[in-house]
Amino acid sequence: MKKIKEKLAEQLEKELEIDVSVNDIEIPEPEHGDFAYPAMKAASQRGENPRELAEEVAEALEETEYVNRVEVAGPGYLNFFIDRTFFAEELEKIVESDRMSIKQREGKMCIDFSAPNLAKPMHIGHMRNNCIGDSLQRIMRFVGYDVTAENYIGDWGTKHGQVIYAFKKWGSMEEFKENPMDHMYELYVKLHDEADEDDKQKARDWSRKIEEGDEEAVELWEMFREATIKYNEKEYERMGIEFDRTTGESVVAEKAKDKVKEGLERGIFKKDGDGSIFIDFEDEKFPNTVVQRDDGSTLYLSRDIANLEKRKEEGFDHNLYVVANEQDLHFQQLFEICEEFGIEGIQSEHVSYGMVHLRDGSMSSSKGNIITLKELIDKSVEKASKIEGRDIDNAEEVGLGAIRYANLSVSRNKDIEFDWENVMDFEGDSGPYLQYSNVRAKSILDETDKEGKIVGELNDQEYIMVKKLAEFSEKVENAADQREPAKIANYLSELSEEFNSFYHSCQVIGVDEKTEKRRLKIVEMFVDVTDQGLELLGIEPLEEM
Numbered sequence: 398m399k400k401i402k403e404k405l406a407e408q409l410e411k412e413l414e415i416d417v418s419v420n421d422i423e424i425p426e427p428e429h430g431d432f433a434y435p436a437m438k439a440a441s442q443r444g445e446n447p448r449e450l451a452e453e454v455a456e457a458l459e460e461t462e463y464v465n466r467v468e469v470a471g472p473g474y475l476n477f478f479i480d481r482t483f484f485a486e487e488l489e490k491i492v493e494s495d496r497m498s499i500k501q502r503e504g505k506m507c508i509d510f511s512a513p514n515l516a517k518p519m520h521i522g523h524m525r526n527n528c529i530g531d532s533l534q535r536i537m538r539f540v541g542y543d544v545t546a547e548n549y550i551g552d553w554g555t556k557h558g559q560v561i562y563a564f565k566k567w568g569s570m571e572e573f574k575e576n577p578m579d580h581m582y583e584l585y586v587k588l589h590d591e592a593d594e595d596d597k598q599k600a601r602d603w604s605r606k607i608e609e610g611d612e613e614a615v616e617l618w619e620m621f622r623e624a625t626i627k628y629n630e631k632e633y634e635r636m637g638i639e640f641d642r643t644t645g646e647s648v649v650a651e652k653a654k655d656k657v658k659e660g661l662e663r664g665i666f667k668k669d670g671d672g673s674i675f676i677d678f679e680d681e682k683f684p685n686t687v688v689q690r691d692d693g694s695t696l697y698l699s700r701d702i703a704n705l706e707k708r709k710e711e712g713f714d715h716n717l718y719v720v721a722n723e724q725d726l727h728f729q730q731l732f733e734i735c736e737e738f739g740i741e742g743i744q745s746e747h748v749s750y751g752m753v754h755l756r757d758g759s760m761s762s763s764k765g766n767i768i769t770l771k772e773l774i775d776k777s778v779e780k781a782s783k784i785e786g787r788d789i790d791n792a793e794e795v796g797l798g799a800i801r802y803a804n805l806s807v808s809r810n811k812d813i814e815f816d817w818e819n820v821m822d823f824e825g826d827s828g829p830y831l832q833y834s835n836v837r838a839k840s841i842l843d844e845t846d847k848e849g850k851i852v853g854e855l856n857d858q859e860y861i862m863v864k865k866l867a868e869f870s871e872k873v874e875n876a877a878d879q880r881e882p883a884k885i886a887n888y889l890s891e892l893s894e895e896f897n898s899f900y901h902s903c904q905v906i907g908v909d910e911k912t913e914k915r916r917l918k919i920v921e922m923f924v925d926v927t928d929q930g931l932e933l934l935g936i937e938p939l940e941e942m
């Protein structure tokens with residue numbers, strides 16, 4: 398726990414008369430103490446024998462009220478045993494404080510996530526994106542950033558001419574009205590399967606018409622755009638995801654043209670023989686890339702350049718892109734180009750993540766080659782409703798929680814092998830397990846009207862719980878700083894496991910008065926920490942299960 402570490406560091410500094418920071422304080426194996434400090438470096442700086450120095454300091458620090466015992470070990474380690482009651486009371490203050498006493502960060506932060514493309518349903522890859530992006534927005538708000546969650550949809554470019562063309566050729570307004578997403582996607586697939594060169598040319602003509610503002614083209618494009626957004630809204634709502642704004646590539650298409658022009662004038666970009674414009678990175682740092690086609694249309698990359706500058710103009714200090722690692726190169730190029738443009742004062746980062754693989758045959762899709770987000774959620778909810786021996790009326794929350802946890806508990810740079818057995822495992826490392834442990838603790842509190850209080854001596858099992866609970870704030874800070882919700886997910890899993898051993902070995906209700914109060918307090922703190930932690934992952938804490 399940071400506060401105790403700070404106190405210790407302060408005192409060590411006073412005793413040793415050298416700089417000691419919280420980072421110098423280590424966490425040893427539990428049997429060696431709660432905190433440790435290697436005095437070897439200090440001794441060499443002072444030209445003294447490390448063990449003797451450690452002995453001296455140990456004696457002085459043993460007088461401190463919150464230190465129970467100090468042991469000297471090895472070549473000059475100081476091992477501190479903190480007063481357990483003191484530790485628990487400190488934890489209580491933190492748990493009851495605003496935002497768990499986390500030092501609040503400052504600054505305006507844009508988090509760009511989800512960002513699906515037009516006319517296609519979100520799929521399993523978007524699921525991981527949505528889970529990471531949404532958890533990050535929750536975490537970043539919690540640690541104090543002024544967050545804007547932005548859904549920057551892929552609504553511009555040649556693809557959209559394709560949908561219009563296919564719609565004109567094969568589509569039906571009736572079918573569209575009835576089931577817009579299915580119809581759009583059908584057309585998209587049909588075009589892919591059947592289009593010849595002539596079709597492709599005609600589709601490109603429609604894209605050009607959108608860019609030129611042709612009335613019919615724009616009208617249809619807007620219709621598809623709105624239908625996509627509306628369809629996705631339901632899925633976000635189901636997942637409990639809120640955006641502060643929905644934008645899109647179309648918003649910055651004009652600005653992108655200006656940036657390309659500017660880049661050409663400033664010699665950042667070059668014109669190719671065929672009239673297209675590209676960038677040739679210095680020292681071949683990255684492969685050459687086209688930023689504007691020969692017909693004058695912009696590309697994904699050029700729109701992102703314009704968009705990054707737009708965000709800078711809007712006053713964002715931080716700019717996070719939650720996008721799969723397939724686009725690592727894209728973002729390296731983007732950031733490099735923006736640096737060449739001299740766009741400064743905004744810190745941009747690619748929050749990259751790995752692929753999700755489904756175990757073979759674990760799911761088939763009605764949509765041909767993609768498994769849609771909706772199919773995945775439906776399947777999870779159905780499985781949650783059938784878990785044996787349980788009567789579950791919150792299958793929706795459990796199913797969604799299971800998916801969220803499965804997507805968040807693996808560090809984001811790693812791929813995920815999605816396996817239903819583990820995803821739904823009530824006993825193991827899963828969303829349902831976290832929700833269940835949290836509910837189990839609440840049910841203990843429901844058994845009594847008494848309030849918990851830290852009184853008397855904590856036994857080993859209680860103290861382990863207290864120490865584990867005390868890690869929460871730091872885990873949240875790490876998750877925020879590393880843009881890594883897995884830090885919280887894995888911590889909650891360990892904490893829940895610890896709680897379940899506590900629950901088995903420590904009776905709470907009906908023991909002597911002091912012990913009961915103390916254990917109730919520990920259970921209360923467990924509920925507070927897990928309620929908060931689950932909320933940060935976007936997993937709903939339940940009242941019953």
Ligand code: ARG
Pocket residue numbers: 509511512513514549550551701704718720
């Ligand atoms: N629409 C893009 C895709 O589906 C993702 C956009 C991510 N955001 C961005 N600013 N590039 O691949």
